[in-house]
Amino acid sequence: MSNLRALRRRVLTPNVRETQLETRGFHVKNAEAKHQLETVGVSFLQGYAYAVEARSADQAVEWLETVPRSFRGFAYEGAGMGAVMLDALTGSGKRLAGLLTGEGARHNYMIYVGVGWAMARLPRFLWPDVTAIDPVLRWLILDGYGFHQAYFKTGAYVRDPAAPHPFSWRGGSDRYSARAIDQGIGRALWFVGGTDPDVVAGLIASFPEHRHGDLYAGSGLACTYAGSVDEEELRRFAEHAGPHFPNLAQGSAFAVEARERAGTTIEHTHLAARVLCADRTPEEAARVCIDTKPAGCDGGEIPAFETWRQHIAEAITSRPYAQKGAVA
Incomplete structure (x- = not known):
């Protein structure tokens, strides 16, 4: 099963090169800013990988809590995207729901933003049921989509x-x-x-x-x-x-x-x-x-x-x- 989870991670996780400023054609202010933004991208993908590879949402949260505090929120954002992608693949909503309970609930803003990332990648018929999400906060999903x-x-x-x-x-x-x-x-x-x-x-x-x-x-x-x-x-x-x-x-x-x-x-x-x-x-x-x-x-x-x-x-x-x- 661990080999299957590792394969799932490799197949589903975007390539880290896609977060590099040169790849994206973004402005480079200086080396420090470049490093900061690219570390954000790496942290996002790390969180994504944790969400799709973990045995359970609890294990994903356990791993996410090891990410340095400065970048942990970005990891949870990536985990939100990964959870929706995994749920779409398996036909359930368990991974996203699990992330939004316990310690992960404190990061719900970032997780909702990650849901929008997934919607931008998935065909509409695989979008999660957003009507089940807090009607005040669900607009953060579109923040993620727009980003x-x-x-x-x-x-x-x-x-x-x-x-x-x-x-x-x-x-x-x-x-x-x-x-x-x-x-x-x-x-x-x-x-x-x-x-x-x-x-x-x-x-x-x-x-x-x-x-x-x-x-x-x-x-x-x-x-x-x-x-x-x-x-x-x-x-x-x-x-x-x-x-x-x-x-x-x-x-x-x-x-x-x-x-x-x-x-x-x-x-x-x-x-x-x-x-x-x-x-x-x-x-x-x-x-x-x-x-x-x-x-x-x-x-x-x-x-x-x-x-x-x-x-x-x-x-x-x-x-x-x-x-x-x-x-x-």
Whole structure:
């Protein structure tokens, strides 16, 4: 059986070369940023491999918890994708359901994002039943879908920003789906732009104006969670965001909360919370997200997830960022 699991891992796991910046044609800011982003990719694939090779979800979680704290969330994201791919192969939903219990539940945000990666690779008839997933958080699945498309289909989704990409699913409003996917695309732009705030801002500027808010929200999440920038670069990125700074701050706060709930807070989390979340500690920024989270979803045209994001943005920016000297 161990040989079968190892074969399953080799067959199902993407090649690590696909995460290298040269392979992807992404901007290289410097050697440190390149190493950071490529380690993120390696960690993602490690988590993916753990999910498909482990005897059980419990064993997968045991392995995932050995990944260094800085990159553990990315491993869980990969595990979310791997679990859905394995479940599609076996015709069950046990691996994903198992990952979302116990210790893995603390990483549910990242696991849901990984589900979106799998949906981007699977034919529609093999997509998981997303209606069984928390109606507030299931939009994170489309964040993962959007990230995947921008990361692997950069020409169509980033280099040709006006190209239409219609999308429909059973998870909610088609109109909002495009916005949730843009949040994932924005997160991917942090990778495409090599963590260079000027390059990333330039990429966002190439998109139609009405999409900038969601793109900055996704990039705000990525610059906080993946990092590889210093304080001056974060402040410069905030300046680039201009009127979309509340979106940037919301994404940053969301990333802080994801790390806090998973116990993976690192030094960069403190820096980003201070710079982008109006001089808050990670605990304070996370508390804003927790306190504003809706208890459920009423099924209206504007999802509770979007209302939550708006409330986070309003609360985070209620402590004027301009006092820090970055945004007038």
